[in-house]
Amino acid sequence: MSRHAVVTGSSGGIGAAVCRYLTDSGWTVTGLDVADPPGGGWRHVPCDLGVSGQAAAGAAAARESSGPVTAIVHCAAVQALGGAGAISGDDWRQTLQVNVVALDELVGACRDDLVAHRGAVVAISSVHAKATTRGIAAYATSKAALNGWVRAAALDLAPHVRVNAIQPGAVRTGMLLDGLARRPDEGSPDQALDALAARTPLGAVAEPADIAAAVGALLDPAVTRFMTGVTLPADGGALIHLSTE
DSSP, X not given: OOOEEXXXXXXXHHHHHHHHHHHHTTOEEEEEESSOXXXXXXXEEEOOTTSTTHHXXXXXXXXXXXXXXXXXXXXXXXXXXXXXXXXOHHHHHHHHIIIIIHHHHHHHHHHHHHHHTTOEXXXXXXXXXXXXXXXXXXXXXXXXXXXXXXXXXXXXXXXXXXXXXXXXXXXXXXXXXXXXXXXXXXXXXXXXXXXXXXXXXXXXXXXXXXXXXXXXHHHOXXXXXXXXXXXXXXXXXXXXXXXXX
């Protein structure tokens, strides 16, 4: 059976790693992103998920070029800066549209394919859905909402489609490095990464390939056939560590 995955945010650190992993595993991959891809053996469809309707248009282009969509991996995300009460309405709308609503639009556009092929959906959530830091209220809220969407969609699409999420902790991506650059009190980016790793129980910061491998497991029915509605932590133990201790 042909396996065709649509991956959003395909030019980002995690998104590109997912595209690479799936392509190497024999999948046909269509990447959706506003940016040009970093290179690889997958098709790129320019798509601004911050605009309502673009996800459906991207799905149509993917289906036209590569056939039915049997899996969706939602890696796209924006992180507006600002604490509670200090975020513009535009930033709230953009964050929720890209991080949550676009996935729902994409699933709606591909639902018949997913059902017919007993497909799977994987959303890239974040530890910030459970425990967060100051100054990113919209991002943390959107990831909590994404976890709720995963539970609801898992019920709505059962028994034909499995819907799960990966909840990464610190991953060595551009978004993480940008965030560390806003905290000069922790030294250089390398020093900040070392400090972050030291605070993580497994003593490391994840690589995008680590998250891609977890996505691959959730897409593989031979491994996770009986899992749906699950948010799987991939955080090096960050959420089990009581920060006050």
